[in-house]
Amino acid sequence: MTTQNEKSQNMQIGLVGLGKMGNNMRSRLKRAGIDVVGYDTNPAVSDVATLADLSAALQAPRIVWVMVPAGKITDSVVTELAGVLEKGDLVIDGGNSRFTEDFKHAAQLAETGIDYMDAGVSGGVWGLDNGYGLMVGGTAASVERAMPIFDALRPEGPRAEGFVHVGEVGSGHYAKMVHNGIEYALMQAYAEGYELLDTRSDIIKDVTGTFKAWQRGTVVRSWLLELLVRALEEDPEFDNIEGYVEDSGEGRWTIEEAIANAVPVPTISASIFARFVSRQEDSPAMKAVAALRQQFGGHSVKAVD
Structure with a gap:
């Protein structure tokens, strides 16, 4: 055999x-x-x-x-x-x-x-x-x-x-398209959580440690969370990254398919629109998304002048 x-x-x-x-x-x-x-x-x-x-x-x-x-x-x-x-x-x-x-x-x-x-x-x-x-x-x-x-x-x-x-x-790329739409939403949720924690420095004294403590035992643990911790350990305030985030297309295609099939995808839709916002003004949350894309995919980021 x-x-x-x-x-x-x-x-x-x-x-x-x-x-x-x-x-x-x-x-x-x-x-x-x-x-x-x-x-x-x-x-x-x-x-x-x-x-x-x-x-x-x-x-x-x-x-x-x-x-x-x-x-x-x-x-x-x-x-x-x-x-x-x-x-x-x-x-x-x-x-x-x-x-x-x-x-x-x-x-x-x-x-x-x-x-x-x-x-x-x-x-x-x-x-x-x-x-x-x-x-x-x-x-x-x-x-x-x-x-x-x-x-x-x-x-x-x-x-x-x-x-x-x-x-x-066609089905393989369709599945990957939906996968990436979900990925957009997950990244955005982590990023928004980061911004809220970072904003309340009067209460939260260790943002990186907070995310790190979620890596075991919590329901929000994931590989993306591990990559966010890695990014925070390298640059805790994301001082070296602009909050500018591109999109590779799959998120848009996912939304277009959802519209064509009358499937509500409010979370995925919000995540792609948030990326559009990132191109207009700097945002701590979008810095986190940019850092995540760099960590898992090696995507380029815009360095702060």
Whole structure:
């Protein structure tokens, strides 16, 4: 009987996009014994010079994971892959594409017999050591084919606690969209609590310690809370961060889907609107959100002049 480790040893994958997450994913896959051929527009980190070279370096039938910014860049990569891959190959979009884009990309690749999957990936810059939460959409056959890759990327422990085959194409990115909408709301709640505690310095003498004491035994404990404590220990008053927070799109898409389906999401809606407020004037709460985004995802922050 073939073990999971033996399956990984026999796997090969092409990885397009070697940025913060992509490069860490390459390292984690290699640790599991998977042969990774990486391509990036930055020649300093790329294994091959072009996507055509990437295709040539992989044995058919190929699996190519795309980990580039959503939108025009993903469109360009998928279009180019459609021209250099062959029937029976599989493309997995692991970026933050909108689920409606998956329908378009799947149809585009299907014209030449190339299979397609979408994978929502959570874990940020910590995924290298902790593993990545994975939500995938596609056929059962494609999932089974790529499972050694998913098992290498997901956290240790029961598969069902770090990986889910959500449904058909588009469902993985849909689940990740909702995941990020929830994430927005959780971050905002912690941030508002921080501002209230920080405001009452006449009563609260240890804001960082208060949050730290919530890490065990309380109902609000979470990994985000741990990251907030880490950020506070590095900069207790967030003196080096402006309260300016961007959004990557999923929060907006979640609200749009909620409106389209008449589902009330007042908390998620409030969190995205709070980010818009952050771009107008500085706010202690938004400094906390900015610090959290930097901690879990390595997102850039605006430094105070």
